[in-house]
Amino acid sequence: MQPFVLKHAIPAERSSASVPYAYSAVLQLNVLSDGRPAIADHAVLLATGTTTSTAGSKTHFDD
Amino acid sequence: MTVLILTCRQDVTADLVVAELREQGVPLVRFDPADLPDQAGLSVEFDRGDFTGYLSTEGRLVSIHGVRSIWVRRPGRPAAHAANPSEWLTAECGQALYGMLYATTARWMNHPAAAEPARHKPFQLRVAQHSGFAVPSTLVTTYPRAARDFAVQCSDIVVKSASGPPTADPPVTLPTTRIDPDTDFSDVAAGATLLQRYIPKAADIRLICVGSELFAARKTAGSGQVDGRFGCHGHRWEPVDVPARIVRSVHEYMALTGLAYGAFDFAEDADGLWWFLECNQGGQFGFVELETGQPIAAAVASWLAGPGAAHR
Ligand SMILES: Nc1ncnc2c1ncn2[C@@H]1O[C@H](COP(=O)(O)OP(=O)(O)O)[C@@H](O)[C@H]1O
Ligand SMILES: [Mg+2]
Numbered sequence: 001m002q003p004f005v006l007k008h009a010i011p012a013e014r015s016s017a018s019v020p021y022a023y024s025a026v027l028q029l030n031v032l033s034d035g036r037p038a039i040a041d042h043a044v045l046l047a048t049g050t051t052t053s054t055a056g057s058k059t060h061f062d063d
Numbered sequence: 064m065t066v067l068i069l070t071c072r073q074d075v076t077a078d079l080v081v082a083e084l085r086e087q088g089v090p091l092v093r094f095d096p097a098d099l100p101d102q103a104g105l106s107v108e109f110d111r112g113d114f115t116g117y118l119s120t121e122g123r124l125v126s127i128h129g130v131r132s133i134w135v136r137r138p139g140r141p142a143a144h145a146a147n148p149s150e151w152l153t154a155e156c157g158q159a160l161y162g163m164l165y166a167t168t169a170r171w172m173n174h175p176a177a178a179e180p181a182r183h184k185p186f187q188l189r190v191a192q193h194s195g196f197a198v199p200s201t202l203v204t205t206y207p208r209a210a211r212d213f214a215v216q217c218s219d220i221v222v223k224s225a226s227g228p229p230t231a232d233p234p235v236t237l238p239t240t241r242i243d244p245d246t247d248f249s250d251v252a253a254g255a256t257l258l259q260r261y262i263p264k265a266a267d268i269r270l271i272c273v274g275s276e277l278f279a280a281r282k283t284a285g286s287g288q289v290d291g292r293f294g295c296h297g298h299r300w301e302p303v304d305v306p307a308r309i310v311r312s313v314h315e316y317m318a319l320t321g322l323a324y325g326a327f328d329f330a331e332d333a334d335g336l337w338w339f340l341e342c343n344q345g346g347q348f349g350f351v352e353l354e355t356g357q358p359i360a361a362a363v364a365s366w367l368a369g370p371g372a373a374h375r
Binding site: 001002003004005006007008009010011012019021023025027028029030037038039042045046050051052053 | 072073074075076077078079081082091092093121122210222223224228229231233234235236237238240242248249250251252253254256257269292346347349350352353354
């Protein structure tokens, strides 16, 4: 017998491993390959889903 | 005085606040507890009736007496990046780090002692009732019989998980799902199940509370759509005014829980009434800021940079 709620589980999209930015220890934030902060590019952030309410919810349930 | 941000490297929502703090000229240190003890260090000493200590990470050093405020924004588990990680190492490093931070007079967003109970949906629902929100009838149970009776009584219900999806390979997700009252509820005995009256939803509302500032966004629901995160119908988040009685209830909720930050989810019904669904103490605001342009990161930064104990 499996818990009732699990009957309603659906496959999750695998978070695409690569994001077009990397952490800069100097700036203490993520930067794009052209050196601009990742947050300067709203299109990138929305496309990678990194700021949405499902982002990271595998480890952080309080989304 | 320094703002300490406990977060992981990849969190770009933390980036939004880092950029605001820099703009405001406020010193900050971004620290991932997962980096202890190899890539980050700490030391705290108790002697002659006083204590001193510091944290260090990537060439930065912060004295614990110099910490003005602490923002807990999805930190890694202590020592998760260690060469030889273990539950025990996590516990040891967590004791050292959080123990020394609890010992300071810094303001927290949110203090872990407030965050812990605030993560629990049944607790949230009770506090929401006390705060004057409209709360949908809800049942949390391990009894199939109770589930069946509740389904009959409400006639239209949803099921959702209390804690989020399980870790599984391949990964799964658990959207809030509408269920038929004739469903076989016997599996309710195999877990704690959260059932709630279905609210025919005109829109999803996400309301962010930062200290005493409120920001709300509304997204029109697709017809028959239950979980707003799945099956989007091209609707966008738009800024929305907060009704006066909701403002009062939000402030009451924050006071009762001791939270400095909360992300509330409501379902707006056809009459425009906002039904309380949950309050995520660490809930995401990035998408609201990006889609509506509301200055939430700036509000978080200002709160963190603000004066001490007085407006905790
Ligand atoms: N009782 C309900 N009636 C209608 N929709 C609901 C109900 N409860 C949740 N939902 C929808 O499901 C989604 C997630 O619900 P929520 O209560 O915020 O849980 P969580 O985010 O923890 O999964 C939201 O889009 C919400 O509108
Ligand atoms: Mg939610």
